[in-house]
Amino acid sequence: MKRIISILLENESGALSRVVGLFSQRGYNIDTLTVAPTDDDTLSRLTLTTQGDDHMAEQIVKQLHKLIDTIKVVDLTVGSHIERELMLVKIKAVDHDIRIELKSCVEIFRGHIIDVTPSTYTVQLAGDSDKLDAFIEAVREMGIMEVVRSGISGISRGEKFLRV
Amino acid sequence: MELLSGGEILIRALKDAGVKNVWGYPGGAALHIYDALYRQDDVYHLLVRHEQAAVHAADGFSRATGEVGTALVTSGPGATNAITGIATAYMDSIPMVVISGQVPLTKIGQDAFQETDMVGVSRPIVKHSFLVTRTEDIAGTIAKAYFIAASGRPGPVVVDIPKDVTDPSHKVPYSYPADVKMRSYQPTDKGHRGQIKRAVKTLIGAKRPVIYAGGGVVIDNASDQLTELAQALNFPVTNTLMGLGCYPGTDRQYLGMLGMHGTFEANTAMHHADVIFAIGARFDDRVTNDLEKFCPHATIIHVDVDPTSVSKNIEAHIPIVGTCTSVLTEMLAINKELKSKPDVDAIAQWWAQLDQWRLDKGIYTASRYEESSGNCIKPQDVIKMLYKVTGGEAIVTSDVGQHQMFAAQYYLFDKPRTWINSGGLGTMGFGLPAAMGCQLAFPDKDVACVTGEGSIQMNIQELSTCSQHNLPVKIINLNNAALGMVRQWQDMNYSSRYSESVYEDSLPDFVKLTESYGHVGMKITHIDELEEKMRECFAMKDRVVFMDIDVDRSEHVYPMQMPGGSMRDLWLNKTERT
Ligand SMILES: Cc1ncc(C[n+]2csc(CCOP(=O)(O)OP(=O)(O)O)c2C)c(N)n1
Ligand SMILES: [Mg+2]
Numbered sequence: 160m161k162r163i164i165s166i167l168l169e170n171e172s173g174a175l176s177r178v179v180g181l182f183s184q185r186g187y188n189i190d191t192l193t194v195a196p197t198d199d200d201t202l203s204r205l206t207l208t209t210q211g212d213d214h215m216a217e218q219i220v221k222q223l224h225k226l227i228d229t230i231k232v233v234d235l236t237v238g239s240h241i242e243r244e245l246m247l248v249k250i251k252a253v254d255h256d257i258r259i260e261l262k263s264c265v266e267i268f269r270g271h272i273i274d275v276t277p278s279t280y281t282v283q284l285a286g287d288s289d290k291l292d293a294f295i296e297a298v299r300e301m302g303i304m305e306v307v308r309s310g311i312s313g314i315s316r317g318e319k320f321l322r323v
Numbered sequence: 324m325e326l327l328s329g330g331e332i333l334i335r336a337l338k339d340a341g342v343k344n345v346w347g348y349p350g351g352a353a354l355h356i357y358d359a360l361y362r363q364d365d366v367y368h369l370l371v372r373h374e375q376a377a378v379h380a381a382d383g384f385s386r387a388t389g390e391v392g393t394a395l396v397t398s399g400p401g402a403t404n405a406i407t408g409i410a411t412a413y414m415d416s417i418p419m420v421v422i423s424g425q426v427p428l429t430k431i432g433q434d435a436f437q438e439t440d441m442v443g444v445s446r447p448i449v450k451h452s453f454l455v456t457r458t459e460d461i462a463g464t465i466a467k468a469y470f471i472a473a474s475g476r477p478g479p480v481v482v483d484i485p486k487d488v489t490d491p492s493h494k495v496p497y498s499y500p501a502d503v504k505m506r507s508y509q510p511t512d513k514g515h516r517g518q519i520k521r522a523v524k525t526l527i528g529a530k531r532p533v534i535y536a537g538g539g540v541v542i543d544n545a546s547d548q549l550t551e552l553a554q555a556l557n558f559p560v561t562n563t564l565m566g567l568g569c570y571p572g573t574d575r576q577y578l579g580m581l582g583m584h585g586t587f588e589a590n591t592a593m594h595h596a597d598v599i600f601a602i603g604a605r606f607d608d609r610v611t612n613d614l615e616k617f618c619p620h621a622t623i624i625h626v627d628v629d630p631t632s633v634s635k636n637i638e639a640h641i642p643i644v645g646t647c648t649s650v651l652t653e654m655l656a657i658n659k660e661l662k663s664k665p666d667v668d669a670i671a672q673w674w675a676q677l678d679q680w681r682l683d684k685g686i687y688t689a690s691r692y693e694e695s696s697g698n699c700i701k702p703q704d705v706i707k708m709l710y711k712v713t714g715g716e717a718i719v720t721s722d723v724g725q726h727q728m729f730a731a732q733y734y735l736f737d738k739p740r741t742w743i744n745s746g747g748l749g750t751m752g753f754g755l756p757a758a759m760g761c762q763l764a765f766p767d768k769d770v771a772c773v774t775g776e777g778s779i780q781m782n783i784q785e786l787s788t789c790s791q792h793n794l795p796v797k798i799i800n801l802n803n804a805a806l807g808m809v810r811q812w813q814d815m816n817y818s819s820r821y822s823e824s825v826y827e828d829s830l831p832d833f834v835k836l837t838e839s840y841g842h843v844g845m846k847i848t849h850i851d852e853l854e855e856k857m858r859e860c861f862a863m864k865d866r867v868v869f870m871d872i873d874v875d876r877s878e879h880v881y882p883m884q885m886p887g888g889s890m891r892d893l894w895l896n897k898t899e900r901t
Binding site: 168173177180184214217218221222225227228229230323 | 442443446447450451452454471505506507508629630631634635
């Protein structure tokens with residue numbers, strides 16, 4: 160099962176490599192990883208996704224917690240939560256019909272065309288991973304040149320929050 | 324405020340952290356620090372002959388005393404030589420600070436002379452690490468390093484200090500923090516009260532209980548509490564290799580060590596137990612044997628300070644995260660308050676069964692190996708003699724191999740911190756430097772390093788350190804002319820094809836070798852001279868003595884768990900199994 164794990168980390172040199180090292184050391188995979196400072200720039204918020212059963216998820220959370228730089232860890236997948244991923248896709252768009260079709264596809268998926276050249280469209284799309292996957296399938300035939308995905312960010316719904 | 328250079332600050336901070344001894348080896352990137360060391364008398368430095376030994380010696384010192392050990396090395400090869408020592412300490416949760424010199428900040432990343440990314444290289448084998456980038460940060464970092472190393476589940480901490488940070492011409496005000504507070508690190512102390520109560524009730528209800536105590540009890544100095552609880556309940560106790568001494572080895576309730584080379588009675592009792600109280604132990608694969616077949620009837624209570632150890636290999640029915648001391652203290656109090664008591668009849672019946680197992684197949688109720696005779700000296704008999712000659716009062720360090728298991732089985736440790744071995748990493752070469760650390764801590768005690776002719780050669784250069792710093796350790800070399808433990812596995816699994824486990828005629832004359840360092844060497848080849856020579860050895864209080872003892876080359880360590888079996892599936896000798 161897919162797990163979304165959120166970590167609040169001291170924004171110190173070496174902190175990220177300890178998190179990443181832990182995963183390879185313990186034989187877990189990281190599927191996606193995003194990290195950036197929070198509104199408090201002494202803190203980094205890191206979101207990663209991985210696959211694992213309950214036992215494995217519990218171990219991962221405990222191991223992450225054990226890192227000295229870690230302040231808080233949650234497995235967002237245990238509660239109700241929102242996940243979002245940002246994607247930029249560059250698509251070959253020379254043919255007039257394809258440009259029309261692509262535009263309508265972007266509209267259906269509530270994306271934006273953020274760059275245009277005579278032969279390309281660059282599309283920005285945000286949403287959960289399934290939506291991004293579906294968009295890629297929808298435009299695959301048109302000729303994808305490049306795909307950039309940010310990796311998943313997540314936040315829990317309602318009153319719960321992750322803060323020092 | 325006083326102005327000090329980075330080197331001076333480091334040494335002063337060590338003093339303020341309570342450090343009295345540092346084991347180390349100088350080199351370019353550490354020279355400012357070594358100069359600061361030279362100009363003071365508070366911190367005593369012991370020069371080793373190889374950085375691995377510096378770390379093992381600091382480790383041995385820590386294991387014997389409970390204090391944080393300290394090692395100091397230079398960058399590059401100095402740092403990488405320290406790695407095996409750090410990994411050894413990490414696996415056994417030993418509190419230690421390793422300070423490494425680093426190339427100047429201005430050169431980091433340029434493949435400078437003797438540059439190694441020490442923080443990177445050591446990352447998977449440290450509890451935490453620091454790269455100090457400002458002279459002003461040295462004192463605070465040292466305070467944090469000692470706090471982290473010693474608290475929670477202890478472990479080694481690396482502090483990497485670039486050379487320009489210790490530049491003598493750059494002086495800054497010195498102040499050592501009064502206490503350390505870290506928002507991201509607050510180790511657990513007390514366990515959950517409700518869980519602890521449940522644990523006590525479960526213990527009281529047990530009919531076939533076993534207390535399975537490990538190195539955590541030693542590290543947390545919880546032996547007294549453990550012993551009191553076990554005796555109040557009249558429950559049997561088994562110790563892991565790392566836990567030896569945390570419950571008195573000569574006590575009636577002690578079943579011996581458990582696991583791969585554990586006793587028949589301890590392993591069989593575990594298998595049949597209805598309640599297992601695991602404390603400061605981690606269900607290591609050298610204990611459990613096949614996890615699928617592990618202790619099928621047992622309710623498991625697991626106490627450990629490290630949440631990641633709990634339910635990692637074996638699911639605990641009653642998990643408790645807390646220090647051994649605090650949890651045991653609470654259990655003792657709860658046990659006194661509770662009206663219900665253990666079922667005396669059931670426990671008596673259980674003891675009758677345990678005693679029967681001991682009598683039938685235990686290694687302490689009868690000799691389960693052929694006696695020594697003439698020139699055939701049994702390694703087990705050497706350990707028994709060591710026990711006799713030292714009155715069971717020595718600090719015994721060991722290397723890794725058959726000799727280690729014989730020492731663990733036949734020297735009965737009554738007190739914690741007297742059995743010093745690399746259980747987790749299994750590092751050959753640990754024994755001698757660790758013994759130096761113990762001897763430094765306890766100058767008046769007998770310190771014996773039980774080793775093999777293979778292991779001792781991994782750090783034998785430290786005989787020179789022993790001379791320089793007056794560390795009169797005793798080396799008991801069980802010389803079976805082979806990498807015995809490897810050969811045992813080759814006997815059992817590879818039809819005795821001794822691939823690279825023998826040395827042909829290349830072994831040194833250990834007596835001459837020892838003498839060349841200015842020490843005393845002894846060669847023992849006959850059982851009849853063993854006692855007298857060993858008494859002579861330990862009578863030489865201020866000398867290093869190397870006893871090179873030829874032991875039976877064909878001996879195996881038994882019992883031995885059968886791969887893929889349950890805990891009780893054992894070879895009892897070369898032909899007999901359970
Ligand atoms: C540094 C290191 N290398 C290899 C091993 C694998 N190993 C385990 S026991 C052993 C043999 C040890 O020989 P010796 O010290 O003579 O002890 P004996 O088993 O003969 O008593 C070896 C090679 C190890 N534990 N450590
Ligand atoms: Mg040998």
